[in-house]
Amino acid sequence: MEATSSKATVVGRLQAAKHKSGKSFNQIAQETGLTNVYVAQLLRRQAQLKPDTASKIRAALPDLPEDLVQEMMKPPMRSYDPSLIQEPTIYRLNEAVMHFGESIKEIINEEFGDGIMSAIDFYCSVDKVKGVDGKDRAVVTFDGKYLPYTEQKVEHMVSKLNLHEEK
Numbered sequence: 001m002e003a004t005s006s007k008a009t010v011v012g013r014l015q016a017a018k019h020k021s022g023k024s025f026n027q028i029a030q031e032t033g034l035t036n037v038y039v040a041q042l043l044r045r046q047a048q049l050k051p052d053t054a055s056k057i058r059a060a061l062p063d064l065p066e067d068l069v070q071e072m073m074k075p076p077m078r079s080y081d082p083s084l085i086q087e088p089t090i091y092r093l094n095e096a097v098m099h100f101g102e103s104i105k106e107i108i109n110e111e112f113g114d115g116i117m118s119a120i121d122f123y124c125s126v127d128k129v130k131g132v133d134g135k136d137r138a139v140v141t142f143d144g145k146y147l148p149y150t151e152q153k154v155e156h157m158v159s160k161l162n163l164h165e166e167k
Contacts, residue, residue, distance in 0.1 A: 032056040037124040117144035
């Protein structure tokens, strides 16, 4: 479908099905067992709907047309509009990561060693809590698998080992 329809058209139809349901991302997440951010990613075609979850999405969004369910099950073209940074919430999220990034990196290295947090084996959620002052606060959780950097020894490089065996 995305080859013949623009991603924006597909996303618009997905968002319309959510709107028609009257449900929030949190409600759909609760019904499907997914995180609220993953539900939003699915409905923006930034994540792939897995076969085991398709029936749960159908139940949560009964007006979701079957062609969109099938489209959601295809690997998506994960992309974003570069002008998205101009949206104030996204700008502030980027600003927070840039401001705290070096410190977060240092703590990851101190706690785990030389490596990174995966953004593929990754969970993300947004929660609303009351602060100590009684005001609403947004809690954004990044839960990523730690991936250590690999020391690149030739004897561990399978492609090099195979080349030596073929000679």
